[in-house]
Amino acid sequence: MEIVSSNCASLSNYEVFEHLQKVKDCRPKHKGQLATITYETLRYLENTPCKEQTAQSIKECIRELAPFKLHKTELLMIINNPPITPLEIQFIVEESEERLTEDQVQEILAIIAKHFPHVIKTPPDEDEQSE
Amino acid sequence: MFILAEMKNVTRIPPELFHLKLNDAIAGELNKKLANKVVLNVGLCIALHDIVNLQESYIFPGDGASHTRVIFRYIVFRPFIEEILVGKIRSCSQEGVHVTLGFFDDILIPPTALQHPSRFNETEQAWVWEYDTGDGSKHDLFMDAGETIRFRVTAETFHDTCPAGPTLKENQDNPENRVSYSLQGSINEPGLGLLSWWDN
Numbered sequence: 001m002e003i004v005s006s007n008c009a010s011l012s013n014y015e016v017f018e019h020l021q022k023v024k025d026c027r028p029k030h031k032g033q034l035a036t037i038t039y040e041t042l043r044y045l046e047n048t049p050c051k052e053q054t055a056q057s058i059k060e061c062i063r064e065l066a067p068f069k070l071h072k073t074e075l076l077m078i079i080n081n082p083p084i085t086p087l088e089i090q091f092i093v094e095e096s097e098e099r100l101t102e103d104q105v106q107e108i109l110a111i112i113a114k115h116f117p118h119v120i121k122t123p124p125d126e127d128e129q130s131e
Numbered sequence: 132m133f134i135l136a137e138m139k140n141v142t143r144i145p146p147e148l149f150h151l152k153l154n155d156a157i158a159g160e161l162n163k164k165l166a167n168k169v170v171l172n173v174g175l176c177i178a179l180h181d182i183v184n185l186q187e188s189y190i191f192p193g194d195g196a197s198h199t200r201v202i203f204r205y206i207v208f209r210p211f212i213e214e215i216l217v218g219k220i221r222s223c224s225q226e227g228v229h230v231t232l233g234f235f236d237d238i239l240i241p242p243t244a245l246q247h248p249s250r251f252n253e254t255e256q257a258w259v260w261e262y263d264t265g266d267g268s269k270h271d272l273f274m275d276a277g278e279t280i281r282f283r284v285t286a287e288t289f290h291d292t293c294p295a296g297p298t299l300k301e302n303q304d305n306p307e308n309r310v311s312y313s314l315q316g317s318i319n320e321p322g323l324g325l326l327s328w329w330d331n
Contacts, residue, residue, distance in 0.1 A: 001164075004137040004202065006173045007209070011133040016177070016206060023178050034166035037177055040234035041208075048217070077215055080132065081281075087322045087329065091283070092215060 010072070013050035013080045014058060017042070049082055052118040061115040068100065068108060082112045082119045132210040135180055136173050139202050140164075144188075146195045154182060157201055165205060169311040172289050174209030175235055208235060210284045210314065217281045217326070220274055223257045228274055230282065230316060237313035240282055244317030246324055260324070272328060279326045282316035 020038050023030065030038070045051065058079055065075065070093060077092045086105050090096050096105070113120060140161065148156040158179050165176040184202040191198065210216055218238065221231040228245065230238040242249065246260040252273070260272040274280070292311045318324040 002139040003170070003173060004139050006136050007134045008137045008204065009135040010211075011135060011206065013132070016133045019180065019206065020178060030162070032163065032166075033168070034162040034178060037167035037234055041177055044233040073211060073214070081215060081217060085329075091320055091322045094213075 010076055012058065012076060013045055013048055014053045014055070017045045017050050020045070048080070049116060049119050050080065053079075053116060057115045061111060064111045064115075065108065068104060078108075078112065082116045084109065084113070084120055132208060132214060132216060133177070134174065134207050134209050135204045136170075136176075136207045137183065137202065137204050138170075139200070142199050142201050143196045144199065149197075153185070153188070153199070157182065157185070157199060161201070161203060161205075169289075170207070171291055171311070174207040175312060177206040177208055177234075180204040180206050209287075212284055212287065214284045215281060215323075216284060216316075217279060220276050220278050220280055222276050223251070223274060225251060228258055228280070230280060235314075237310045238282075238316055239313065240316040240318055244285065244315075244319055246319055260328075272325070274325060280318070281323050281326060282318045283320065283323060284314055285317045286315040288313050288315070 020042050023034070023038050024042060029035070061079070062075060065078070070078070074093050081088075081092075083089050083092060086102075086109070089100070089105050089108060093100065100108070142157050142160050144153070144156045144160065148159070151159070161179050166178060167176065169175050180203075182201060182203045186200040188197040188199040190196075216232070218230040218232045221229040221236060223229070225242075227239050227241040229236075230240060232238070242251070242258075245258060246262075248261050249258055250261065251257075252259050255273065255275075257276075258274045260274070262270045262272050264270050288310075290309045290311050290313075292309055322329055
């Protein structure tokens with residue numbers, strides 16, 4: 001086996017979730033390691049905000065965030081773990097104090113809240129139910 | 132946290148799979164070969180994404196199977212350095228806090244990367260952040276197993292776990308216990324650590 005490119009693209013959690021869902025539902029059922037890793041990864045992703053996202057909402061959110069000149073990796077983190085407080089923006093965006101004003105941070109949070117309204121509603125202790 | 136890796140492989144399709152469509156047979160074989168395995172310097176393989184290119188199949192003398200050169204893309208778990216991830220605490224020990232994502236367990240947050248000041252509580256087997264409340268007193272914040280934790284990925288380590296030759300073997304410390312892919316995290320920034328710490 002040969003590696004052509006060890007990183008030809010980054011995937012958002014949503015894309016992986018969608019793909020694995022398809023893998024899981026296909027017939028005949030997969031067995032062995034593929035079934036194990038698909039099950040475990042889906043279990044993890046089910047507890048992340050990507051479960052409620054749609055391709056449409058992600059696309060629009062990225063389009064509206066474009067003027068803030070965020071890096072690709074920062075956008076990816078915002079999509080995977082949508083921030084709801086200014087504190088979260090601070091550790092996602094490098095040197096955010098210099099690159100973003102307080103108003104811009106509020107604008108970003110408003111855009112995220114508009115496109116991913118489920119993030120705010122989810123109670124923080126949802127993990128306890130799954131165990 | 133997930134990436135696509137493009138790889139090339141000569142896939143052998145044994146005759147008993149000839150009733151399948153070639154694409155399906157190859158996808159099955161690639162998943163059998165790679166799913167849930169770590170590829171050195173690539174990451175933990177999850178599932179086949181798509182087949183990019185299929186070349187002609189060959190049959191070799193003495194073998195009924197067909198061999199096909201295939202270029203494909205695989206979904207791989209490999210967070211980039213500095214990425215923020217959310218996981219659960221698996222356990223605490225003197226070496227630090229062990230975190231799991233469910234499908235990936237080899238994440239360690241060393242004591243130096245915990246919130247400052249932190250100490251290890253031997254009786255509870257948990258790390259404790261001695262949070263300074265501001266009025267001179269301290270508030271102990273425990274990091275118990277099972278809690279949800281947010282951390283930053285600071286380093287990754289790949290180890291070749293192939294069986295070593297006899298000469299190399301003596302120098303290595305029990306190679307069977309080595310982990311092929313492990314991550315190091317840190318939580319010594321405001322906002323990182325247990326999610327419950329930052330709720331209000």
